[in-house]
Amino acid sequence: MRITEHPIIKFKRGRKVTIYFEGKPIEAYEGESVAAALIAAGIYVFRYSPRHKRARGLFCAIGKCSSCLMQIDGKPNQMACMVHVRDGMRVRRQKGKGVLDGN
Amino acid sequence: MEIDLLVIGGGPAGLSAAITAAELAHSVLIVDENPKLGGQLIKQTHKFFGSESNYCGIRGIDIAEILEDKVNKLGITKHLESTVVGIYEDGVAIASEQALRVVHPKKIIIATGARENMLSFVNNDLPGVYGAGAVQTLVNVYGVLPGKRALMVGSGNIGLIVSYQLMQAGVEVVAILEALDHVGGYEVHAAKVKRLGIPILLRHTIKSAIGNDKVEAAVITKLDEHWQPIPGSERELNVDFICLAVGLSPSYELAAQAGAKIVYIPELGGWLPWHKPNLETSVSGLYVAGDAAGVEEAVSALLEGKIAAADASNSIKENKYAQKLVETTQKELQEFRAGKFGKKIIEGKRKLYASLHL
Numbered sequence: 001m002r003i004t005e006h007p008i009i010k011f012k013r014g015r016k017v018t019i020y021f022e023g024k025p026i027e028a029y030e031g032e033s034v035a036a037a038l039i040a041a042g043i044y045v046f047r048y049s050p051r052h053k054r055a056r057g058l059f060c061a062i063g064k065c066s067s068c069l070m071q072i073d074g075k076p077n078q079m080a081c082m083v084h085v086r087d088g089m090r091v092r093r094q095k096g097k098g099v100l101d102g103n
Numbered sequence: 104m105e106i107d108l109l110v111i112g113g114g115p116a117g118l119s120a121a122i123t124a125a126e127l128a129h130s131v132l133i134v135d136e137n138p139k140l141g142g143q144l145i146k147q148t149h150k151f152f153g154s155e156s157n158y159c160g161i162r163g164i165d166i167a168e169i170l171e172d173k174v175n176k177l178g179i180t181k182h183l184e185s186t187v188v189g190i191y192e193d194g195v196a197i198a199s200e201q202a203l204r205v206v207h208p209k210k211i212i213i214a215t216g217a218r219e220n221m222l223s224f225v226n227n228d229l230p231g232v233y234g235a236g237a238v239q240t241l242v243n244v245y246g247v248l249p250g251k252r253a254l255m256v257g258s259g260n261i262g263l264i265v266s267y268q269l270m271q272a273g274v275e276v277v278a279i280l281e282a283l284d285h286v287g288g289y290e291v292h293a294a295k296v297k298r299l300g301i302p303i304l305l306r307h308t309i310k311s312a313i314g315n316d317k318v319e320a321a322v323i324t325k326l327d328e329h330w331q332p333i334p335g336s337e338r339e340l341n342v343d344f345i346c347l348a349v350g351l352s353p354s355y356e357l358a359a360q361a362g363a364k365i366v367y368i369p370e371l372g373g374w375l376p377w378h379k380p381n382l383e384t385s386v387s388g389l390y391v392a393g394d395a396a397g398v399e400e401a402v403s404a405l406l407e408g409k410i411a412a413a414d415a416s417n418s419i420k421e422n423k424y425a426q427k428l429v430e431t432t433q434k435e436l437q438e439f440r441a442g443k444f445g446k447k448i449i450e451g452k453r454k455l456y457a458s459l460h461l
């Protein structure tokens with residue numbers, strides 16, 4: 001969910017771009033983190049843990065806890081809270097430790 | 104790259120350090136992981152507390168702008184979206200998406216801030232359980248809401264302020280839980296949330312989060328005077344996300360990696376780099392400042408950054424003006440901590456200085 005009206009903050013959103021989550025197009029704005037774009041689109045599960053395959057999502061949002069590791073443009077272990085969206089970016093849920101997909 | 108001072112972290116502590124050193128005519132590089140300077144300030148839309156001379160009554164986001172402006176006017180070099188990944192004897196490694204650089208600073212100030220604490224309860228790893236600061240980032244920086252109904256755990260200033268800001272953004276905060284028998288934060292902040300009708304449940308904690316792949320509810324429980332859950336007092340709350348505001352711990356990893364002595368001082372947030380009153384760690388020429396030197400506030404972070412930079416300046420090249428700046432700023436910091444809420448910090452720093460001979 002995105003806030004459209006706020007009593008004291010004016011959100012200056014960047015240019016509208018499209019990112020692909022598990023192949024599905026999602027609307028995002030330049031200047032925002034992958035995590036913010038996903039949560040705005042109602043996506044909360046970012047990866048599954050290696051051993052017990054438990055769902056994990058965003059926790060700290062400042063690059064310190066590693067809860068939000070995803071597969072971004074083929075690279076595993078990317079912090080969705082620190083990586084910013086780019087037009088055409090491909091984002092996947094990371095399963096376990098993740099693998100390099102060769103792209 | 105040869106520089107006098109490397110500042111790691113662009114929050115209030117790092118910005119103040121960089122500005123001080125540049126004003127003392129040193130070459131400075133400031134590095135931050137984010138695309139914007141300001142650290143935690145960029146999400147703080149409330150007006151600040153503090154002494155008159157230190158931005159009292161100004162919103163955190165505006166303080167960040169003022170500091171960034173100074174950094175730009177002074178022509179300080181900044182590497183944004185860059186992470187310091189290691190401090191070695193033959194250089195400091197800075198990684199960005201484009202490159203891995205090595206710099207050779209004469210002095211280093213670590214101003215990496217703090218990270219939020221976890222709490223143990225059933226399903227605490229479920230998506231929808233966030234640090235309160237994370238939710239503040241989503242809501243105030245990106246204008247994105249993680250849900251409609253929130254449970255806040257912890258009634259310190261962060262818990263209170265973020266609850267208020269969630270209500271401002273249109274989220275219903277169902278309750279604020281506090282394990283103590285009194286509210287942890289300042290009375291002004293508590294009064295603001297009470298006026299909005301958010302119940303603060305004292306002697307309560309969270310027992311579990313419920314949901315399949317995402318928080319769908321939370322179970323809370325009352326605590327007795329020995330902090331034990333009272334059987335039969337459990338209640339299920341209909342919430343779709345949970346915020347933990349149960350304290351912060353200094354980000355000391357880089358200091359530890361560089362070989363600085365790490366000590367445990369509960370009053371300062373747990374493990375942190377041992378340091379002297381001039382903020383130098385046990386490694387000569389390596390300083391810490393701000394939340395990384397003990398979890399406190401923005402005003403003290405600003406003052407600590409200034410002390411560390413002035414001291415570093417004086418040790419690069421002895422100079423009376425920098426020495427004087429160290430002394431007057433230390434005095435200012437003492438005065439700032441003399442208030443009711445500085446007690447814990449003063450006690451913590453006392454223990455820290457006493458633990459010199461480890």
Ligand SMILES: Cc1cc2nc3c(=O)[nH]c(=O)nc-3n(C[C@H](O)[C@H](O)[C@H](O)COP(=O)(O)OP(=O)(O)OC[C@H]3O[C@@H](n4cnc5c(N)ncnc54)[C@H](O)[C@@H]3O)c2cc1C
Nearest residue numbers: 112114115116135136142143186187215216393394400401
């Ligand atoms: C909700 C909330 C409300 C608050 N309200 C108040 C208030 O009213 N008044 C007040 O005085 N204080 C308040 N504070 C506290 C204040 O924000 C902090 O004490 C202050 O920001 C600490 O400053 P700092 O410079 O030490 O760290 P931070 O502001 O945390 O900055 C650290 C910076 O370092 C960067 N970094 C970390 N590691 C690296 C690395 N390896 N490489 C590159 N960059 C790195 C981080 O990304 C970050 O930008 C509040 C805090 C919160 C969360």
